[in-house]
Every structure is written in structure tokens, then in C-alpha cells.
Amino acid sequence: xxxxxxxxxxxxxxxxxxxxxxxxxxxxxxxxxxxxxxxxxxxxxxxxxxxxxxxxxxxxxxxxxxxxxxxxxxxxxxxxxxxxxxxxxxxxxxxxxxxxxxxxxxxxxxxxxxxxxxxxxxxxxxxxxxxxxxxxxxxxxxxxxxxxxxxxxxxxxxxxxxxxxxxxxxxxxxxxxxxxxxxxxxxxxxxxxxxxxxxxxxxxxxxxxxxxxxxxxxxxxxxxxxxxxxxxxxxxxxxxxxxxxxxxxxxxxxxxxxxxxxxxxxxxxxxxxxxxxxxxxxxxxxxxxxxxxxxxxxxxxxxxxxxxxxxxxxxxxxxxxxxxxxxxxxxxxxxxxxxxxxxxxxxxxxxxxxxxxxxxxxxxxxxxxxxxxxxxxxxxxxxxxxxxxxxxxxxxxxxxxxxxxxxxxxxxxxxxxxxxxxxxxxxxxxxxxxxxxxxxxxxxxxxxxxxxxxxxxxxxxxxxxxxxxxx
Amino acid sequence: xxxxxxxxxxxxxxxxxxxxxxxxxxxxxxxxxxxxxxxxxxxxxx
Numbered sequence: 001x002x003x004x005x006x007x008x009x010x011x012x013x014x015x016x017x018x019x020x021x022x023x024x025x026x027x028x029x030x031x032x033x034x035x036x037x038x039x040x041x042x043x044x045x046x047x048x049x050x051x052x053x054x055x056x057x058x059x060x061x062x063x064x065x066x067x068x069x070x071x072x073x074x075x076x077x078x079x080x081x082x083x084x085x086x087x088x089x090x091x092x093x094x095x096x097x098x099x100x101x102x103x104x105x106x107x108x109x110x111x112x113x114x115x116x117x118x119x120x121x122x123x124x125x126x127x128x129x130x131x132x133x134x135x136x137x138x139x140x141x142x143x144x145x146x147x148x149x150x151x152x153x154x155x156x157x158x159x160x161x162x163x164x165x166x167x168x169x170x171x172x173x174x175x176x177x178x179x180x181x182x183x184x185x186x187x188x189x190x191x192x193x194x195x196x197x198x199x200x201x202x203x204x205x206x207x208x209x210x211x212x213x214x215x216x217x218x219x220x221x222x223x224x225x226x227x228x229x230x231x232x233x234x235x236x237x238x239x240x241x242x243x244x245x246x247x248x249x250x251x252x253x254x255x256x257x258x259x260x261x262x263x264x265x266x267x268x269x270x271x272x273x274x275x276x277x278x279x280x281x282x283x284x285x286x287x288x289x290x291x292x293x294x295x296x297x298x299x300x301x302x303x304x305x306x307x308x309x310x311x312x313x314x315x316x317x318x319x320x321x322x323x324x325x326x327x328x329x330x331x332x333x334x335x336x337x338x339x340x341x342x343x344x345x346x347x348x349x350x351x352x353x354x355x356x357x358x359x360x361x362x363x364x365x366x367x368x369x370x371x372x373x374x375x376x377x378x379x380x381x382x383x384x385x386x387x388x389x390x391x392x393x394x395x396x397x398x399x400x401x402x403x404x405x406x407x408x409x410x411x412x413x414x415x416x417x418x419x420x421x422x423x424x425x426x427x428x429x430x431x432x433x434x435x436x437x438x439x440x441x442x443x444x445x446x447x448x449x450x451x452x453x454x455x456x457x458x459x460x461x462x463x464x465x466x467x468x469x470x471x
Numbered sequence: 472x473x474x475x476x477x478x479x480x481x482x483x484x485x486x487x488x489x490x491x492x493x494x495x496x497x498x499x500x501x502x503x504x505x506x507x508x509x510x511x512x513x514x515x516x517x
Contacts, residue, residue: 079516154509220513229510237497237506245490249483263476267483 006078008365010091014071015358015365017099019447021063022351024106026443028056030436037429046110054109054121060346061119061209063102068354069213070098070137073160075361076220077141080157081148086140094136101129113183117198119205120174124185127175134171138164155236159216162244166208174201192259200251207247210345211313214353215282218310221353221360222289225302231288239281246275253324256333265326272324279317286310301376305356308384312348316341331406336425337398340391347387347439355379355446362450368457371449379445386439390432397428 035041035049042048074091078084085091105122108114114121122130141164145157174197176188187194219236223229230236252260252268286307290296296303319341322328332338359376363369370376404424407415497506 080513082516150509150512152505152509152512154513156513223510223514227514229514232507233510234497234503234506238494241490241493241497245486261476263472264479267480 005084007085007088007091008075010085010088010095011071011075011361011365013095014067014074014098015361015450017095018064018067018071018354019358019450021059021067021102023443023447025056025060025064026436026440028052028059030433030440032056033429033433033436037426037433045112051110051112054114055106057119058105058109058121059102061205062105064354065210065213065346065350067098068217068357069163069209070094071361072217072220072354072357073137073141073213075365076156076216077144077160080154080220081144081150083144083147083149086143086147090136090140094133094140097129097133097136101126101133104129108183115177115185115187117174117187117202119202120171120198123183124175124177124179125182127171127177130171131175134164134168138168154219155230155233155240156216156220158237158240159212159219162240163208163212163216166204166212166244170201170204170208174198195255195258196252196260196264199254200248203251203254204248206345207243210350211243211247214309214313214350217353217357218282218286218306221302221357222286222306225300225306225356225360226290226293226296228289228293231285231291235281235285239278239285242281243275243278246271246278250275250324253329256324256326256329269324269326272321276317276321280314283310283314283317301373301380302356302359304377304380305352305359308380309349309352309356312344312352316345316349319344331402332398335398335401335405336394336428337402340394340398343387343394344391347383347390351383355383358450362453363457363460366454366457367460368453369460371452371457375445375449379442379449382442382445383439386435386437386442389435389438391435393428393431393435397425400424400428 031041032049032052035052045051074085105126108123108126109121113123115123141160145153145161177185178188179185189197219230249271250268252264253272256265256269258265287310290303290307293303297307323332323338323341359370401421401424404416404421405414409415496502
């Protein structure tokens with residue numbers, strides 16, 4: 001085999017750091033879920049729910065999610081383009097700047113510096129760091145794609161480019177602000193416009209950071225794992241362009257029944273429902289790729305992760321449009337149903353694909369067999385059960401909450417006080433803590449398995465020279 | 472509806488037309504085989 005001297009050292013580093021930030025995200029998530037049921041566990045001013053919750057979400061999305069994106073994209077782009085990275089130095093800079101940005105974000109959030117915009121809480125100096133980081137990443141990926149050996153680009157490369165361009169546009173537009181001091185700025189937009197831009201960013205960050213990249217990974221790692229090509233490349237391309245066309249109009253479904261113009265809400269609702277088509281285009285492509293290969297669900301643990309992952313994507317993209325319909329939104333919005341929805345996406349879809357991707361990568365970038373497949377199977381069941389307990393308990397809680405908020409006496413007064421609805425939530429919030437702990441146990445098993453693979457795993461029989469990497 | 476709203480909808484429609492053209496090109500009979508080459512080639516990157 002030709003040794004193209006691929007840079008796997010950088011992939012190893014990003015895998016390591018993404019897993020570390022993933023553990024931080026889940027650990028802080030469990031802590032904030034405990035703070036919901038035991039308010040005495042809030043220790044002002046730093047360790048309160050208000051300050052820890054954005055650390056949980058940002059560590060999850062940007063530390064774990066984006067960390068895995070960096071690791072897998074830097075691997076996939078070299079393999080699909082059959083050429084080494086454009087710049088190893090830039091990739092190394094990206095690694096350390098990534099960690100510096102995550103640490104700076106965590107510290108400033110802990111100190112209480114926040115824009116108060118969900119998923120974009122960091123103040124303007126951190127925004128500048130994020131832009132530098134993303135530009136470094138984008139240059140390396142785009143330049144590597146430009147020197148590819150095959151003219152036609154595989155679908156994963158399309159999703160990677162979309163993620164890079166999409167995040168860049170969304171983040172920069174939403175970050176527009178007027179700095180008042182080193183850690184205080186005011187949004188460039190006012191009132192309703194600010195809300196509209198924020199949720200245009202917020203919802204499409206889900207599209208471009210938590211949908212396009214996992215799809216890039218899924219389309220790459222599923223055929224690599226099963227050994228057979230995807231069902232249809234043309235279907236994947238059609239689903240890709242329709243997803244790109246439809247997603248960007250849907251953000252305003254977060255603002256139904258608000259002062260945002262009615263026609264924008266209707267447009268967002270319509271496009272959200274239409275979005276089922278491209279989403280399920282990818283789901284069906286995944287399922288049809290398994291034709292004649294379903295036995296691998298039993299025999300190959302990676303296939304189990306990937307197919308459950310795409311199944312959660314399918315469920316997520318049915319539930320999401322349902323929530324975007326005005327009448328259902330009126331009932332369910334602002335209840336605990338919503339975090340249950342997003343956690344099915346993050347703990348089910350994104351993380352399942354990420355775990356599978358890392359399990360696929362580890363033997364190839366370290367030249368060692370995975371230490372224990374039974375442990376990988378144990379982890380699968382722990383994260384699956386943990387996530388289901390988490391989401392199902394809060395779906396029930398959300399419906400109950402909505403029912404109690406809407407209940408009225410014959411004279412038109414509310415049947416329940418807000419406090420009564422809160423008290424009713426406690427059993428479900430305890431179930432969430434329990435589900436989170438099971439999920440975290442799965443993550444600990446994952447980290448143990450990775451550590452043992454790297455330190456004591458058997459060397460691969462057919463280790464390639466390129467496994468050693470360069471950097 | 473003001474000019475800004477019409478522009479918003481106009482851009483939406485314009486992108487829809489581009490999307491339709493991409494789908495027509497992807498599924499044109501002439502490009503049937505070419506459109507599926509990438510899924511086989513990606514398996515040979517080892």
C-alpha cells in the first residue's frame with residue numbers, strides 16, 4: 001500500500017480532547033440536573049444552575065460535538081481526497097487554539113460574563129477566538145479538498161463544506177455586536193429582530209454543527225464498516241441540497257406566538273414540515289444501504305451504533321417538525337418536552353454516531369485492536385437506556401406540565417399555581433438524574449475502553465506505516 | 472407586505488428554482504452512472 005503520510009497524530013489529539021470535553025459536558029449536565037431537584041446544591045456565585053447550565057451546553061456542543069467534528073473531518077478529508085492535510089502546522093495551531101477557546105469560554109461563563117443568547121453566550125473576545133479557530137479549520141479542509149485526487153466529491157465532503165460555510169455565516173451574523181467593555185457588548189440588532197436573528201442562528205447551528213457533520217460521518221463510516229456502498233449517492237446528493245435549501249428558513253419556529261411577523265412564522269412552520277423529506281431521505285438511504293446486511297446489526301457493534309444513531313435522527317426529525325406546528329407548539333413550548341427533544345438528538349443521534357466514529361478511528365490511528373468489544377456493547381446499552389430514561393421521563397413531564405398550565409376552572413381562573421406544577425415535576429426530574437447517571441456510566445466505560453486500547457490493545461496484524469502519523 | 476418581505480420571499484423562490492435545477496441535473500438519465508461513481512470509489516481509499 002502506498003504510504004501517503006497522512007497526519008493521524010492530529011486526529012489522535014482531537015479525539016482525546018473531544019472525549020475529555022465530552023466527559024466535562026456530561027458531568028456538568030448531571031450536576032445541573034441534580035440542582036433542579038436539590039436547590040441546596042447551588043453554591044453562589046459561581047456554581048449555580050444559571051452559570052453551570054451554559055457550560056454544560058457549550059462543552060457539549062463545542063467541546064464534544066465540534067471536537068469530534070475536527071477529529072473526524074481531519075481524518076475523512078485525507079482519506080476521501082487521497083492526499084495529506086494541506087497544512088500540519090495549521091492543524092496543530094487549530095488544536096491548541098480550540099482548547100484555549102473552550103477553556104476561555106468556560107472561565108468567562110463561570111465568572112458570569114454572558115450575552116444571554118442561548119448557545120451563543122460567550123462575549124465578544126471569545127467570539128473573535130471562535131472566528132479565528134473556524135477560519136484556520138476551514139482553510140485547511142478547503143485547501144485539502146482542492147488538491148484531491150478524485151474529481152467527483154463523495155457526499156461526506158459536501159456535508160463537510162456545508163458545515164464549514166454554514167457555521168461561519170450563522171455565527172458571524174449572530175455575533176454582530178457593539179463592545180461596551182472587554183467583557184460586555186450589546187447586540188447589533190434590537191428587539192424582535194434580535195430574537196429572529198438569534199433563533200435563525202440557534203436552530204441552524206443545530207443544522208450545520210449537529211446535523212450536517214454527523215451525516216458526513218454517517219455516510220463515511222457506515223459503508224466503511226459494513227463493506228458495502230451506500231444505497232444511492234444521487235439520493236444523498238438530493239437530500240443534501242434539499243436540506244440546505246429548507247433548513248435556513250426554519251429558525252422562526254422557535255418564535256411562534258411572538259411579535260415576529262406572522263408570515264415569517266408561517267414560512268418557518270411550512271419549511272420545518274417540509275424538512276421531513278430530506279431528513280428521511282438520509283434515513284432511508286441508511287436503511288436501504290443495509291439491504292442484505294442486517295445480520296451485521298447482531299455481529300458488528302459499530303453497525304448497531306450507526307443504525308440506532310440514524311434511527312434517532314429519523315425520530316428527531318419527525319418530532320421537530322411536529323413541535324414547529326403552531327397548535328402543538330402552543331401546548332408544548334416552554335415545557336420539559338423541549339429539552340427531552342434536544343437530548344434525543346444530542347445523546348442519541350449525534351453521540352451515537354460520534355462514538356461509532358471514534359471506535360472506527362482508534363484502531364486505524366493507533367494501530368491497535370479495540371481492547372474489549374463486550375465493553376463497547378455494554379456502553380451501547382448504557383447510553384441507549386440512559387438516553388431513553390432521560391427523554392421519555394421528560395416527554396411525560398412536558399405533557400403533564402402543559403396540561404396543568406392550561407387547566408382552567410369554570411370561572412376562567414387557572415386550576416393550578418405555578419408552584420403546584422413545579423412540585424409535580426420532581427419525580428420526573430429525579431428520573432432525569434438517574435438517566436443521566438446511567439449515560440455517564442456508559443461514557444466512563446467508553447473512556448476506559450479507549451484508554452485500555454491505547455495502552456494495552458493488541459497491535460493490528462496489518463498495521464500500515466501511515467498509522468504512525470507525522471506531527 | 473413591505474419591500475423587505477417581498478425580497479425575503481423572492482430570495483426563497485430564487486433558491487427553490489436553483490434547487491429544482493440541481494435535482495434535475497442529479498437525476499438526468501445522461502448522468503445516471505456518473506452520479507453513483509463516488510460511492511464505489513470511497514471504499515477504495517484504504
